[in-house]
Amino acid sequence: MEPATSLKKGPWSPEEDRKLVSYIMRYGIWNWRQMPRYAGLERTGKSCRLRWVNYLRPDVRRGPFDMEEVSILIHLYQSLGNKWSAIAAQLPGRTDNDIKNFFHTHLKKLLKMNNATAGAGAGAPSRPKPSIRAKRLISQTVATNLINNTVSAAAPPPPPPESPDSWNSEIYQVSVVDVNNNNNNINFSETPQDYNSSPQVVILESSPNSFAPPLSGEAGLHQLPYTAAPAAVTVDMKMNFSSSSDVDDTAFWYDMLAEAERL
DNA sequence: AACCGTTCCAACCGCAAACGG
DNA sequence: CCCGTTTGCGGTTGGAACGGT
Structure with a gap:
């Protein structure tokens, strides 16, 4: 049973996070229900476990x-x-x-x-429109996928998708660049031995109209984990999406x- | 600028399973 | 097997952030 005293609820403060992490790092997880008392936290064991498992665990x-x-x-x-x-x-x-x-x-x-x-024909219910946040997210997964496919196949990148006429507003852009070379062209070497280090690939967002602050971190930059494969390819692609709500x-x-x- | 509806996710709750004496 | 306690799971929600008007 959890004690009936007034325990804190809601978002965790940085100080609480610090207490929980340092306690677990030092003593490990031995009893979630008892732990908060010893860690100096006015939280239920359940809340501590959730915070650790979903957010603070180092491998999240x-x-x-x-x-x-x-x-x-x-x-x-x-x-x-x-x-x-x-x-x-x-x-x-x-x-x-x-x-x-x-x-x-x-x-x-x-x-x-x-x-x-x-398989439905005319009269089928209209499809839902995805959210802009979701578009942003998927645009990143598209870019990742294109990078991986391109590199592993050692083939030229696929052409950008043909845009319908209605997609004429270029208001969202995903670019793949090698920030080490400050260059949109990533030139992979011919053989694996030529690699001393992988190019650092990032997804750049530009938001001339409405894509204000990025999901996280430095303005406009999203980093993707990337390991270069042995291939001789050049990646130079941009994908343009319209996010206009009437499209x-x-x-x-x-x-x-x-x-x-x-x- | 202000308002309002929507989206997203951290954190909650209740319940079930697992544990152990 | 029983029963109290602890842990884990899945559904739900509060509220901040966001986008549109």
Whole structure:
């Protein structure tokens, strides 16, 4: 039983985080219910466990899901259902809470509507429009996927998707650059031995109209983990998306879903 | 600038499973 | 097996951030 005294609820302060982390680093996890008392925290053991598992644990992976993770998530959901912890076990660094949130905010509606409209003809219910945040997230996964595909295949990058006429407003841009060379062209060497270090690849966002602050970190920059493969390719691509609310670009989204399911 | 509706996610709650005496 | 305690899981929610008007 948790004590009935007034324990703190709500968001954790940096000081509380520090106390919890330093306690666990020093003494480990021995009893969640007792621990907060010894760690000087006025929290329930349950709250401490949640904070540690979902946020403070050093191996928690933060940031957007990449295409491979989305693919795994979709496949596992289709075979396991809402067994979030089982799915999380297959996605290193992702917590069940992360996965649950990602599913509910990005995938549930799309999967539901996709199933409902699969093979449906005229008169099918209209597809939902994805949110701008989700667009931003997926645009990053697209870029990641293109990088990986391009590099592993040692082939030229695919041409940018042909835009419908209605996509004439270039207000969102994802660029892949090598920041070490300050250059949009990443020239990979011919052989693996030529590598001393991998180019640092980042996704750059530009937001001339409405894409104000980036998801995190330094303005306009999102870093992606990247390991260069032995290949002789040049990556130079830009993908342009319209996010104008009156443009129906949901077809693009369903293509993304299909791509994730295909992988 | 102000307002309002929507999106997103950290954190909560209730319940079930696991544990152990 | 029983029963109290602890841990883990999944659904839900509060509120900050965001985007549109």
